[in-house]
Amino acid sequence: MSQYKLIHCTINGKEVEKMVDVRASLTDMLRDDYHLTSVKKGCEVGECGACNVLIDGEAFNSCIYLAVWAEGKHIETLEGLLSPEGELSDIQRSFVEETAIQCGFCIPGFIMTAVEILNTGKLYTDDQLRRLLSGHLCRCTGYENIFRAVKKTMYRRHGKPIDF
Amino acid sequence: MYDMKALYEALSVEDAIALRIEHPEAQIIAGGSDVLVQMREGRRAGKELISIYMIDALRGVSIDEAENLRIGSLTSFSHITRDPLIQRYCNVLGEAVDQVGSPQIRNVGTIGGNTCNGVTSADSASTLHAWEAIVELTGRGGVRRVPIKDFYIKAGTVDIKPDEIQTAILIPKASYENTCGHYIKYGLRNAMEIATLGCSVNVRLSADKQTIERCRIAYGVAGPVPMRCPSAEAVANGAKPTKALARDFARAVLDDINPRDSWRASKAFRQHIAVEMAKRALAESVKLAGGELA
Ligand SMILES: Cc1cc2nc3c(=O)[nH]c(=O)nc-3n(C[C@H](O)[C@H](O)[C@H](O)COP(=O)(O)OP(=O)(O)OC[C@H]3O[C@@H](n4cnc5c(N)ncnc54)[C@H](O)[C@@H]3O)c2cc1C
Ligand code: FES
Ligand code: FES
Numbered sequence: 301m302s303q304y305k306l307i308h309c310t311i312n313g314k315e316v317e318k319m320v321d322v323r324a325s326l327t328d329m330l331r332d333d334y335h336l337t338s339v340k341k342g343c344e345v346g347e348c349g350a351c352n353v354l355i356d357g358e359a360f361n362s363c364i365y366l367a368v369w370a371e372g373k374h375i376e377t378l379e380g381l382l383s384p385e386g387e388l389s390d391i392q393r394s395f396v397e398e399t400a401i402q403c404g405f406c407i408p409g410f411i412m413t414a415v416e417i418l419n420t421g422k423l424y425t426d427d428q429l430r431r432l433l434s435g436h437l438c439r440c441t442g443y444e445n446i447f448r449a450v451k452k453t454m455y456r457r458h459g460k461p462i463d464f
Numbered sequence: 465m466y467d468m469k470a471l472y473e474a475l476s477v478e479d480a481i482a483l484r485i486e487h488p489e490a491q492i493i494a495g496g497s498d499v500l501v502q503m504r505e506g507r508r509a510g511k512e513l514i515s516i517y518m519i520d521a522l523r524g525v526s527i528d529e530a531e532n533l534r535i536g537s538l539t540s541f542s543h544i545t546r547d548p549l550i551q552r553y554c555n556v557l558g559e560a561v562d563q564v565g566s567p568q569i570r571n572v573g574t575i576g577g578n579t580c581n582g583v584t585s586a587d588s589a590s591t592l593h594a595w596e597a598i599v600e601l602t603g604r605g606g607v608r609r610v611p612i613k614d615f616y617i618k619a620g621t622v623d624i625k626p627d628e629i630q631t632a633i634l635i636p637k638a639s640y641e642n643t644c645g646h647y648i649k650y651g652l653r654n655a656m657e658i659a660t661l662g663c664s665v666n667v668r669l670s671a672d673k674q675t676i677e678r679c680r681i682a683y684g685v686a687g688p689v690p691m692r693c694p695s696a697e698a699v700a701n702g703a704k705p706t707k708a709l710a711r712d713f714a715r716a717v718l719d720d721i722n723p724r725d726s727w728r729a730s731k732a733f734r735q736h737i738a739v740e741m742a743k744r745a746l747a748e749s750v751k752l753a754g755g756e757l758a
Pocket of ligand 3: 400401402403404405406407437438439440441
């Protein structure tokens with residue numbers, strides 16, 4: 301017997317209302333109902349970070365988050381980072397510049413964590429930054445270029461020259 | 465989709481209690497970082513769940529009328545670490561829960577879930593034991609308060625009655641006043657790792673910093689449930705903070721702990737690092753309290 305619930309939330313700034321199956325994860329809802337395919341299904345047990353989205357500004361693995369919990373929340377996915385003209389945001393540009401992307405599967409998750417990190421407005425040390433990025437697995441890049449892309453954006457936002 | 469039979473949502477503690485009584489077979493889900501993973505793995509497949517995650521009244525840290533530090537059971541790890549009251553009165557708890565899993569897990573995981581799961585490796589558990597935390601449970605008959613030591617019955621089983629949920633964790637003033645502590649997690653990697661052993665120590669020094677007035681030490685993964693070390697505490701209580709004392713204190717933990725062999729580490733290895741961790745955590749606690757091991 302299926303059980304549904306009507307939920308209201310904002311997704312990438314837009315108010316939405318949806319009947320969701322109570323058994324759905326937030327990943328299921330974002331991918332299947334809203335076609336936000338930047339939200340990847342990797343491990344689906346909270347370990348890899350591929351499904352990461354921001355909920356009220358904090359990073360969550362949407363695979364271990366019930367869709368019904370989205371009620372009243374502000375949800376942001378990678379798709380929401382594009383400007384209205386379709387331009388990439390600064391953090392996305394840095395990922396391109398630093399060749400931080402190979403297959404790309406892990407990247408939306410990494411970038412959304414980077415957004416949470418950058419939005420704190422703090423200038424983190426390398427060790428702190430590595431720790432803050434530790435909830436993501438990448439099987440391609442070796443992490444170094446990803447780290448550089450985030451660090452570069454952080455320094456740019458602070459108007460500081462980068463010292464890698 | 466999760467293999468879930470039904471979901472009942474509580475919006476208040478009263479709702480949760482009513483749902484517990486109405487659906488005795490149903491299991492509580494808070495942040496779900498244990499429950500949903502176990503459901504996915506099949507261990508909790510086909511179960512009914514009572515979600516308490518939307519009860520915002522159970523979030524946040526405050527000082528109550530009896531001057532206890534009160535942590536709502538749904539407070540996430542990241543919010544505990546960032547909380548100014550925690551930073552002021554029980555910094556070590558904020559540091560301990562900052563070692564859980566990854567940033568995303570720390571945003572979703574709750575201190576209630578970390579204690580109600582009855583797991584010995586839970587990163588908050590040793591610190592809560594070492595600070596003699598009180599667990600607050602609310603049920604049909606009202607509020608019940610249980611010392612954390614008695615809350616743990618055996619591995620995976622805690623003292624929650626069928627009509628109750630855990631609503632808060634309290635750190636009494638007698639534990640946090642003038643007290644500094646340190647937590648060490650030994651893991652095989654630096655992130656996304658369950659503790660091989662966790663050790664939490666705290667001390668209160670005399671005004672002249674020459675005497676340890678009160679020392680507490682507790683471990684996770686040194687036995688089936690988190691545990692205090694009374695023999696080691698007895699060695700340190702009232703003693704002068706010296707290097708020799710730290711050695712005796714650390715050796716005495718072996719009289720208290722009872723780790724086992726597992727794929728992560730052998731019993732002998734856990735005993736070995738337990739001694740070293742006790743020594744280091746004591747030294748750091750004394751330093752944080754303004755003293756020095758002579
Ligand atoms: C990838 C990953 C890494 C992890 N790493 C760590 C780690 O390093 N250290 C660590 O300690 N843990 C770790 N965990 C485990 C988990 O995140 C924690 O145990 C967390 O505290 C669980 O909290 P929760 O709110 O998500 O609990 P849930 O999964 O919702 O619940 C856990 C248990 O407690 C019960 N429960 C929860 N809240 C209440 C309540 N208020 N009243 C009564 N019963 C309740 C539930 O019924 C369930 O049995 C990890 C988990 C994942 C997925
Ligand atoms: S898919 Fe969610 S953490 Fe891996
Ligand atoms: S770029 Fe392929 S997994 Fe990260």
